[in-house]
Amino acid sequence: MSESPSASPIEPTFLWDWPLQPHDGVVEVQNDEDKFEVHLDTSHLNPNEIKVRVIGRLVDIYAEHKAQSGPIRDVDRSYSRTYKLPDDVNEAAVHSYVCPRGYLVISANKKTHISYPEKLIIHDYS
Helix, strand or coil: CCCCCCCCCCCCCCEEECCCCCCCCEEECEECCCEEEEEEECCCCCHHHEEEEEECCEEEEEEEEEEECCCCCEEEEEEEEEEECCCCECHHHCEEEECCCCEEEEEEEECCCCCCCCCCCCCCCC
């Protein structure tokens, strides 16, 4: 995979596995110096069937789908995944929503690094 010029050298892009993703089930996570974001395919679920929790540095995703497959039986499916957030993500700022295309979007800003200028203190010896 080649690096794009805008890719951050600080944190490499990493992958999340997601069983509902088309093809290979792998989701690419966008992680640059300002923002962390991931899009998971949840198009066959209703938004109210998805629960996202942040527990410390972990994102816990639980989805449960109930569908009727016939007059005699119902089909219930549930999915659960827990992912660790990168260390520089502000876990208090994590939010999620389901976009109109049916993708669950989880995003957060990075922690702000406050740098204080060096200050010279002169002692008064009088």
